[in-house]
Amino acid sequence: MPDSEQSERRLEVVQAVCGTFHHFDLARELAARGYLKRIYSTFPWARLQREGVARDKVRTFPWIHTPQFVLGGRGLIPARMNRMLSQLMLRSFDAWVTRTMPRCDAFIGISGTGLRAGKKAQESGAKYICDRGSAHIRYQDRILREEFAIWGVDCDIIVDPRTIAREEAEYEQADAITIPSEFARRSFVEMGVPPEKLHRIPYGVRLERFRRIAEPPRDRFEVLFVGAGSLQKGVPWLLQAFARVKHPRKRLRIVGDIQADLRQVLPRLPQGDVEFIGRLPQQELPEMMSKSHVMVLPSVQEGLALVQGQALACGCPLISSSNTGGEDLFTDGIEGFLVPIRSADAIAGKLQQLADDPALQQRMSEAALRRVQQIGGWKEYGDAWVELLRTLTAEG
DSSP states (O other): OOHHHHHHHHOOEEEEESSOTTHHHHHHHHHHTTOEEEEEESSOHHHHGGGOOOGGGEEEOOTTHHHHHHHHHTTOSOHHHHHHHHHHHHHHHHHHHHHHOOOOSEEEEETTSOHHHHHHHHHTTOEEEEEOSSSOHHHHHHHHHHHHHHTTOOOSOSSOHHHHHHHHHHHHHOSEEEESSHHHHHHHHHTTOOGGGEEEOOOOOOTTTOOOOSOOOSSSEEEEEESOBSTTTTHHHHHHHHHHOOOTTEEEEEESOBOHHHHHHGGGSOOTTEEEEEOOOGGGHHHHHHTOSEEEEOOSSOSOOHHHHHHHHTTOOEEEETTTTGGGTOOBTTTEEEEOTTOHHHHHHHHHHHHHOHHHHHHHHHHHHHHHHHHOOHHHHHHHHHHHHHHHHHTO
8 A cells, every 4th residue: 555545544633622613524524534533522412413523533521611602692691701601611621632632643723722732732742733713813802992992882801811812822832823814814924923834724615505596586686694793793884884775675684693792883873674684594594695696794803704605605796804704715806896894885885886787796696606616615625634734744
């Protein structure tokens, strides 16, 4: 058997993640290649079994995060207590992974979870990769403080200082840091992280789940937003922009839970022709995306919003801010538009273009379907990770 095949089979990877995020998509790809030794999560198996990873590869530590997630989502935990529980969860989860982690060639910990476990992995000769799904934690804190100030929302803590300290220690400790977008990479460089330590691996799309299954109506202009309704997601800028669009039958649908910070601002914002739908099961999103003329994601900060690739796969053009990772997924003016953050004028202008020109919307829709085939599913994401893991482990 060729040496390359032998070394590929010997490579063993352990992952750790709070909840699921994109880590179970990665775990499926690693498992398919024989790389996955174990994945740790703070969710219970009852929630994880749908993720498609074999039970014997999964270890769960749900004792803090799961009740916090459920009760916190219902507003039953005061903010200060919620922060305390988050810190306790991160420390306890990291300690548990450290105690129980098997020997491996590489440990991949989502940021915030791997300080002690990553060090243990390194001491045993493995590589530690800190996987960060957003901008640099200190950059995130700064831009959110700016956003809260713009909208007059008081909050003494945006990102817990203990989380900032923990994550920056992880960035320093790790052999490599993975991020999903060029925007995230720029934020790390701006915060002083050496560029050579950063590895950009954009996410994929579950093409078996997301595809065009309907068409937008011809007699209406349907605009969609999918995500947590928050200041971070830029929803106030979208509401202001949508109010300026001139169309006799327009509608904006907001899909996702409305967060406490946005609830403080909503009474001051226009809401005509806006429907707040709340959270929907993922299986209902393809039809909604397919029936929308455009999806808008005006976030002031996030690493690479998965809903963008999902919308493209449904033939839904995008209007995305420059801080969503959209530039890694589509070309401005072809499958959608890239706009500056905090610009209701820019969003309104692009919405009006699409509302006034159905042929442009149709061209962008067809281009979106073509582009998503280039992005690919999660296999391409797995291939990029395998290449990085081989390189890192070969280095020593």
